[in-house]
Amino acid sequence: MNPVVKEARVRETEVVEKAKRRRFTAEDKRRILEEADRCTKPGEVGALLRREGLYSSLLSVWRRQREAGGLAALAPSKRGPPAKVAEPGARRIAELEKELARAQARLKRAEALLDLQKKVSEILGVELPKQDEEP
Known part of the structure; x- marks a missing residue:
């Protein structure tokens, strides 16, 4: 076998670094469902898939x-x-609420300082x- 042909075959089977997720439009889903509904012979649905x-x-999810809601439900x-x-x-x-929480924290610190001053x-x-008198 020619080395160039062998190298070409190797390149054909290379895997893409990161696969892209396939997205189906509502029309694609509807078309595939209609095609699946027309399948009557054994194996036709499998061939379609x-x-x-x-x-x-x-296919079951799309059905x-x-x-549940027609074509609009098939939309992504x-x-x-x-x-x-x-x-x-x-x-x-x-x-x-944030302002209140800050004010309550400041009040707690002030009360703790007053207790410390008293001690x-x-x-x-x-x-x-x-408290009645002025300093």
């Missing part, structure tokens, strides 16, 4: 989608959880002014 490069499970949808619809005041509420004044014997 091999020709299109599909698995039978994908369920078609029964976004993956993942549905996007949350933002309420009109939700952003403002979140900002106010230090007791230890040193320094009398602090009462």
Whole structure:
């Protein structure tokens, strides 16, 4: 065998670095489903699946989608959880909750400092002014 021909055959069978995911439009899905529905003889559906490069499970999923809502259900949808619809005041509420949490943290620190000042004044014997009195 000629080395050039052998090298050409090797190049033909090389695997692509990263395969791309196939995407089917609603029209493609509808066309393949109609073709599958027309298959009556044994083995015709299998030949169709091999020709299109599909698995039978994908055909089943497309049939369920078609029964659920027609052509619109066959259209590709976004993956993942549905996007949350933002309420009109939700952003403002979140900002106010953060501000409140910061203010509460500052209040806690201030109270801790006041307690510390009271303890230090007791230890040193320094009398602090009462709350009613001004310093």
